[in-house]
Amino acid sequence: TAKKADAILRQAKLATHPYLELKGFPDEQGLVLEESLLIPMRNVVTRKLQGYQEIWWDMQERKYQKKMLYGMRAKNAVLFLGNRDLPECWIVEGYATGLSVLAALRSVGILASVVVTFSASNMVQVADQIPGKRFIFADNDVSKTGEKAAMQTGLPWTMADTVGWDANDLHAKQGLFAVVAKIMDCRTKAAVYS
Numbered sequence: 001t002a003k004k005a006d007a008i009l010r011q012a013k014l015a016t017h018p019y020l021e022l023k024g025f026p027d028e029q030g031l032v033l034e035e036s037l038l039i040p041m042r043n044v045v046t047r048k049l050q051g052y053q054e055i056w057w058d059m060q061e062r063k064y065q066k067k068m069l070y071g072m073r074a075k076n077a078v079l080f081l082g083n084r085d086l087p088e089c090w091i092v093e094g095y096a097t098g099l100s101v102l103a104a105l106r107s108v109g110i111l112a113s114v115v116v117t118f119s120a121s122n123m124v125q126v127a128d129q130i131p132g133k134r135f136i137f138a139d140n141d142v143s144k145t146g147e148k149a150a151m152q153t154g155l156p157w158t159m160a161d162t163v164g165w166d167a168n169d170l171h172a173k174q175g176l177f178a179v180v181a182k183i184m185d186c187r188t189k190a191a192v193y194s
Helices: 002-011 018-022 095-107 120-127 145-153 167-174 176-193
Strands: 013-015 030-033 036-043 049-058 063-068 077-081 088-092 113-116 133-138 157-159
Touching: 002 030, 002 036, 002 049, 018 049, 018 095, 077 095, 077 120, 088 095, 088 120, 095 113, 095 167, 095 176, 120 133, 120 145, 133 145, 133 176, 145 157, 157 176, 167 176
Parallel strands: 088 113, 088 133, 133 157
Antiparallel strands: 013 030, 030 036, 036 049, 036 077, 049 063, 077 113
């Protein structure tokens, strides 16, 4: 599966994509193959390619769909955004969420990377395998899945106040500073308790 993923990713071109534009990043480039945006998923420790997530527009459903490469091992598979050797890391579930958190961190000069885990269960799985100071920006799911996963990691965490929102929704609807405010509040509380 990893070899198949590598072969397919090599065919993709670095380009902008309508999904990224919809999420507030019109200038962001990703790996695009035909109409799909492909997001590489690598092992959190070894960095070896395990597969990818594909995002494409479903004409019938009139919305973007996401799926992982069939047969890939999703456990421990992540995407690092930014320099992964920085001493601080923010762990999130989704790609667009990660882009918003990274933009917020950079806007105030915080040197930190972001790790996209692709699911709440994988967030719990990889949290202890990432070195350095770690924080979670959880999704505020109706089911409370994101919140429960964040609490399970034992790490300092935050999330948007509105149920159904992730960091990208907060960014899109209330602006980047709303994401920054959540990050700063989480870091301050963590410093008080440490």
